[in-house]
Amino acid sequence: MEAQSVDRRSVQRSTKLSEQLTSILREEVLTGRVRPGERIVQSEWAERLGVSRMPVRDAVNQLCTEGILVQQQSGQVFAAQIDPDDIRDGYYLNAVLASMAARRAATRISEDELAELKQIHTKLGKAAKAGDRHEASRLNWAFHRTVNRAANSARLTALLRMTATSIPHSAFEMVDEWPDLAQADHARILDALSAHDGEEAARIMQRHIEAGSEPMLTELRQRWSDNPET
Amino acid sequence: MEAQSVDRRSVQRSTKLSEQLTSILREEVLTGRVRPGERIVQSEWAERLGVSRMPVRDAVNQLCTEGILVQQQSGQVFAAQIDPDDIRDGYYLNAVLASMAARRAATRISEDELAELKQIHTKLGKAAKAGDRHEASRLNWAFHRTVNRAANSARLTALLRMTATSIPHSAFEMVDEWPDLAQADHARILDALSAHDGEEAARIMQRHIEAGSEPMLTELRQRWSDNPET
DNA sequence: TTGTTAGATACTGGATACCGTATCCTGAGT
DNA sequence: ACTCAGGATACGGTATCCAGTATCTAACAA
Numbered sequence: 064m065e066a067q068s069v070d071r072r073s074v075q076r077s078t079k080l081s082e083q084l085t086s087i088l089r090e091e092v093l094t095g096r097v098r099p100g101e102r103i104v105q106s107e108w109a110e111r112l113g114v115s116r117m118p119v120r121d122a123v124n125q126l127c128t129e130g131i132l133v134q135q136q137s138g139q140v141f142a143a144q145i146d147p148d149d150i151r152d153g154y155y156l157n158a159v160l161a162s163m164a165a166r167r168a169a170t171r172i173s174e175d176e177l178a179e180l181k182q183i184h185t186k187l188g189k190a191a192k193a194g195d196r197h198e199a200s201r202l203n204w205a206f207h208r209t210v211n212r213a214a215n216s217a218r219l220t221a222l223l224r225m226t227a228t229s230i231p232h233s234a235f236e237m238v239d240e241w242p243d244l245a246q247a248d249h250a251r252i253l254d255a256l257s258a259h260d261g262e263e264a265a266r267i268m269q270r271h272i273e274a275g276s277e278p279m280l281t282e283l284r285q286r287w288s289d290n291p292e293t
Numbered sequence: 294m295e296a297q298s299v300d301r302r303s304v305q306r307s308t309k310l311s312e313q314l315t316s317i318l319r320e321e322v323l324t325g326r327v328r329p330g331e332r333i334v335q336s337e338w339a340e341r342l343g344v345s346r347m348p349v350r351d352a353v354n355q356l357c358t359e360g361i362l363v364q365q366q367s368g369q370v371f372a373a374q375i376d377p378d379d380i381r382d383g384y385y386l387n388a389v390l391a392s393m394a395a396r397r398a399a400t401r402i403s404e405d406e407l408a409e410l411k412q413i414h415t416k417l418g419k420a421a422k423a424g425d426r427h428e429a430s431r432l433n434w435a436f437h438r439t440v441n442r443a444a445n446s447a448r449l450t451a452l453l454r455m456t457a458t459s460i461p462h463s464a465f466e467m468v469d470e471w472p473d474l475a476q477a478d479h480a481r482i483l484d485a486l487s488a489h490d491g492e493e494a495a496r497i498m499q500r501h502i503e504a505g506s507e508p509m510l511t512e513l514r515q516r517w518s519d520n521p522e523t
Numbered sequence: 524t525t526g527t528t529a530g531a532t533a534c535t536g537g538a539t540a541c542c543g544t545a546t547c548c549t550g551a552g553t
Numbered sequence: 554a555c556t557c558a559g560g561a562t563a564c565g566g567t568a569t570c571c572a573g574t575a576t577c578t579a580a581c582a583a
Contacts, residue, residue, distance in 0.1 A: 079565070104534070115567045120536090121354060128358055130451025137575055138535050143447035152393050152449065159389055163382050217373035219382065221360025222455070309536070334563070345538045350564090367546055368564050 080114060081121035087112070088122050089228060092131050092142045099144040103132060129225060151280055153229035158272035160223050161207065164214035165252065165268035169261035172213040177257055180209050184249055191242035200236050206249060210256070210268075230276075238278045245275065310344060311351035317342070318352050319458060322361050322372045329374040333362060359455060381510055383459035388502035390453050391437065394444035395482065395498035399491035402443040407487055410439050414479055421472035430466050436479060440486070440498075460506075468508045475505065 088108070091097040105123060109116045123140055126132040133143045172180075187202040211223055248271040255264035318338070321327040339349045353370055356362040364370045402410075417432040441453055478501040485494035 081565080106534075116535095117566060117568095121351075121565095124351060124354065125358065128355065128451060128455065130446075130448035133447045139575080140535095145448060146446075148397060149446055149448045152446075155393075156389065156452070159386065163385075167378060216360075216376075216379055216382075217363045218360035218375060218379045221358060222386070225358065225452070225455070311536080336563070346564095347537060347539095351536095369546080370564095 079118075081118040081125070084108075084112060084114065084118050084122035085125045088126055089129070089131050092126070093145065093229075097142045099142050101142045103140045103142060129228060147283060150229060150283055153226055154276035154280065155273065157223070157226040157230065158269045158276070160219060160226055161211070161272050162265040162269035164211045164216070164219050164223065165256070166214075166261040166265035167216060167219070168210050168213035169256050169259050169264040171215055172256050172259075176209065176213045177253075180206065180213075180253060180256070183209060184246075184253055187242075187249070188246055191246060196236040196242075199242055200232070203245060204232065210252070213256075237282070238275075241275065241278070245271070248274075309348075311348035311355075314338075314342060314344070314348050314352035315355045318356055319359070319361050322356070323375065323459070327372045329372050331372045333370045333372065359458060361458075377513060380459060380513055383456055384506035384510065385503065387453070387456040387460065388499045388506070390449060390456055391441070391502050392495040392499035394441045394446070394449050394453065395486070396444075396491040396495035397446060397449070398440050398443035399486050399489050399494040401445055402486050402489075406439065406443045407483075410436065410443075410483060410486070413439060414476075414483055417472075417479070418476055421476060426466040426472075429472055430462070433475060434462065440482070443486075467512065468505075471505065471508070475501070478504070 088097075088103075092099075097103070103123060105116050105119045109119045112119070123132060127134045127140065131143055131145070132140050134140045183202055183206045187199055187206065190198040190202055211220060214220075248267060251267050252264055252271065255261075255267060318327075318333075322329075327333070333353060335346050335349045335353060339346045342349070353362060357364050357370065361373055361375070362370050363373045413432055413436045417429055417436065420428040420432055441450060444450075478497060481497050482494055482501065485491075485497060
């Protein structure tokens with residue numbers, strides 16, 4: 064809970080300050096540094112982070128709609144109680160949304176986008192062979208982002224963004240056998256998209272994401288049972 | 294697009310101004326009064342609605358995370374293109390979330406909450422018999438809200454709130470045979486919850502919501518095919 | 524001692540004014 | 554017709570201020 068002011072000059076022009084604060088606060092709650100039920104006071108965090116109240120306000124609002132924070136009628140805001148089930152549901156929901164996106168992408172995807180997807184796919188294969196996990200992870204996210212973008216739905220994109228917040232970006236670097244499984248799934252997804260077969264694409268995508276999240280969930284269950292009450 | 298300032302004194306103390314504005318703006322976009330792709334300028338809407346920029350800012354942010362509005366890197370905000378598939382997906386997603394909530398409610402629900410649910414259920418039955426559709430609709434929402442609350446997950450609640458925005462509150466008053474179907478489903482859900490059978494509750498809940506949305510979706514498809522390009 | 528009430532305190536939502544910056548638009552010059 | 558410079562525009566953020574309300578505290582009454 065010590066001071067950790069935000070360095071504006073470093074990232075500035077790219078990201079909005081309120082978004083940085085959203086990430087910081089979300090992390091604080093999700094990692095338990097801010098305890099469940101703890102009250103969040105805008106002005107305190109503003110001072111602590113060395114910013115004005117407004118971007119904190121925006122961040123708090125955002126996290127309330129994400130369900131990371133909870134606002135009661137009085138207006139006071141508290142850290143939500145997040146349990147393993149929430150994480151599990153979050154992953155599953157992400158799979159459902161990604162599957163919807165794949166279905167829609169199949170009917171709308173252009174040749175250019177297919178080509179881009181194939182390129183990412185082969186690059187990912189090379190990175191995996193070379194054992195470059197970081198690059199593989201990056202390309203994996205690029206693959207999925209491209210499919211989601213091809214779905215061409217602002218609403219789906221927004222919901223995916225929300226559910227994705229519970230998934231660590233480095234998640235796939237943890238699992239050993241993941242790259243090979245992913246490559247096989249991606250290939251099938253690519254086929255389904257090329258054939259414009261929405262149902263097939265949706266089916267594979269959902270299984271793909273659920274399978275990918277499984278190792279992380281067991282890992283999480285492990286940690287939680289080690290440490291039942293924080 | 295004419296002026297329609299907000300009357301504060303009417304609802305005031307209960308709802309935040311920014312939430313009222315969120316509803317208004319969402320409605321404007323969803324009904325097409327604000328055309329897809331049309332630019333949203335905070336200060337214009339602030340003046341039009343007779344409020345300051347700030348609550349408009351909050352509303353715009355909220356709608357961006359809902360995917361009703363889209364913000365591009367430049368910072369400019371535009372009305373999203375919402376198509377029938379988005380609505381369909383929204384309903385389905387709502388069913389998935391409600392099903393998750395039911396599963397969790399089954400394991401956690403208290404005797405008090407079960408009693409409350411039963412009370413709502415019987416009241417709904419009476420209202421339906423009496424042909425009071427408005428009251429029946431209200432009680433239906435109460436029923437589902439109670440189940441969702443029993444799930445006791447801030448995160449699920451938040452996501453449900455988001456998906457619910459695409460569902461008109463009066464939706465169920467439109468469908469003739471709905472009350473009887475709903476009563477039967479609700480009874481089975483109640484049984485599953487009483488027996489603390491999560492999987493059963495989840496299964497029925499999902500089918501229940503999907504079935505309930507079907508008539509509205511055909512209605513929507515109808516309207517859309519009548520009027521293919523707004 | 525316990526319960527109630529009145530006052531002090533603190534925090535949020537909102538209004539207002541202002542600044543720096545990035546984008547866009549427009550028009551002049553080539 | 555094209556490019557580029559400069560102005561207009563709008564957004565994010567800061568700083569203050571205010572009103573309403575919720576919570577806390579402490580005195581007072583039962």
